[in-house]
Amino acid sequence: MTGLIVTGGPIDLVFAQRFIMERPFDRIIAVDRGLNAVSKLKLIPDAIVGDFDSADESVLKEFKSKTLDTTWEIHKPEKDETDTELAIITAIRLGCTKLILLGATGGRLDHFLGNLHLLYASLKQGVEAAIVDERNWITVTEKERVFEADQIFGKYISFLPLSEEVKGISLTGFKYPLHKKDITIGTSLCISNELTGAAGKMEFDSGILICVESHD
Structure with missing residues (x-):
């Protein structure tokens, strides 16, 4: 089962739309500000994860108003894990054995470096994970x-x-x-x-x- 995790870094929406159309995903997980991109891409997430300190309030209201079979996992901002790590935990719990992370490269370098380590953490659990953007496909x-x-x-x-x-x-x-x-x-x-x-x-x-x- 392949999961798509849309996290909060910059995303080229033209690339993302084409990339998603070319590949079947069994599960889609939106991570905090990544929900903004999920809305623009007109995706229906299976889970929405995060502390929601960066998602647009209008987008949060949009998804809360919809009647969707979507799981909300709301966390406190003060926590040990990043929202992306929590999303990976959720994806594995949902049965994903392969993961693609969008929005995991640009923006803050500390988050990007942390995401590289999350690829290895996924690998140790038997899950193949990749960080992808319009120019790169990164694996461990x-x-x-x-x-x-x-x-x-x-x-x-x-x-x-x-x-x-x-x-x-x-x-x-x-x-x-x-x-x-x-x-x-x-x-x-x-x-x-x-x-x-x-x-x-x-x-x-x-x-x-x-x-x-x-x-x-």
């Missing part, structure tokens, strides 16, 4: 991956260590290949690589990698 992995030229989100593929060290990374089918290279936090070695053919393979022995598929 602990295992090898094959990238197919006709399936990738953008021509550039970058790898960044999320763990202190990633051991033995190998890249085959890439413009800049690697063989059993150890990389650590603080390196830009694996930024902006490209495929040379129909597919490329990324392998490594241990560690946690952030993978970014992007285009200009």
